Amino acid sequence: MPAYPGRFKYLLRQRRQIFVAVLICCIMALYGCEQKKSQVREWRFALEEIQGGVQDAYAQKFKQLIEAKTNGKTHVSIYPYGTLGTSDQITELVNNGAVHFAMASPGHLGKLIPEVQVFLLHFLFSDNDEVDKQVYAHLQDIQAFHSLYAQKGLELLSFYPEGWMVWTTRQNIEHPEDFQGVKFRVMTSPLLLASYAAYGASPISMPYSEVYSGLQLKMIDGQVNPIFAIEEMSFYEVTQHMIFPRHAQFITSAIASKRFFDKLSPDDQKMIRETIAELNGYIYDVQEQYNRERLERIRKRSKIDITTLTPAERQEFRQRYEPVYDTFRQMVGPKGAEILKTIQTMVKTEEAKQSSADAKSTSDAKHASPQFQTPKSQT
Ligand code: 6CS
Secondary structure: OOHHHHHHHHHHHHHHHHHHHHHHHHHHHHHHHHHHHHHOEEEEEEOOOOOOOHHHHHHHHHHHHHHHHOOOOEEEEEEOOOOOOOHHHHHHHHHOOOOOEEEEOHHHHOOOOHHHHHHHOOOOOOOOHHHHHHHHOOHHHOHHHHHHHHOOOEEEEEEEEEEEEEEEEOOOOOOHHHHOOOEEEEOOOHHHHHHHHHOOOEEEEOOHHHHHHHHHOOOOOEEEEEHHHHHHOOHHHOOOEEEEOOOOEEEEEEEEEHHHHOOOOHHHHHHHHHHHHHHHHHHHHHHHHHHHHHHHHHHHHOOOEEEEOOHHHHHHHHHHHHHHHHHHHHHHHHHHHHHHHHHHHHHHHHHHHHHHHHHHHHHHHHHHOHHHOOOHHHO
16 A cells, blocks of 8 residues: 555656646747747738739839848748728728838828828929939828828838829810719729819729729729739720820828838938938839839730820819819818928929929030031021
């Protein structure tokens, strides 16, 4: 009998040792996994466009730069449109931190941040691409936007252009009257409804993913988007006319989740901001290239009729659009009106700079090549 308690204790001790050993192994394994996990962190980047679009080019470059700068310690996963939901759903995911980075286009974001609809106004930018390029490069310097985004849990990183907006429709449109009764798809921000209603159209908001079938099923008669999007979403297959009014640029914003961004180290935040700054020039060139190349592809693949509005025709639209500037001011209040003024001033300042640079280069050319001057006797 006395042997039993001793043996029992021995067995118990042995079991306890095994249990402790297993526990230590588990803890070490978990610790090992955690260590591995913390060595490579994942940053999720969601897009409002499909693979191969301008937003994808931006995110791919961001991924490449960030992964290189962190020596592979950061893995950027890109989620193209269709994998996570509509633009509104993506913004929601960024707000709650499930997605770390995303694109948020004013055409949809305007419901949440009305002031950002300033980029939806027609005839806001210059007709001179060089002027606009300078203006686009400084849009994120408008501080008011940063606090407006922050109030919605979003960290504004950058604004950038994706190309001039082009109409594709069933019937040609050359004058505002041609819009009468046209069921025209726009993104979901309210200012867009007011904009096309001003031309006499019957605007309808719908998510990007429903536009092709909407056109095919004749629920809508037309839509508006940059050329690269018209090509990659095949909208040119289900519309007969492509009209170039040069009335608005597609501007989007690159954003981060504020709750994610605020927790990053100052070094990481600096690295992200520097990377975003490096992307400015890159993405401008990409959108130019994509829009140019894809127009050629559309021309080759379809018989779509292409119309470029004349200056006089554009003037008709511009005049018809004027009251929408007041609609915008009423919709957004004083902060939005102030932002509008700032952008208009930026455009005017750049236009003045550009025309004095043009004048200088003309006069330099005259002095540099006297052989091209008209001989006095002929004047
Ligand atoms: O029309 C739209 O809804 C979409 N268009 C583009 C070019 N990008 C994203 C946006 O959601």
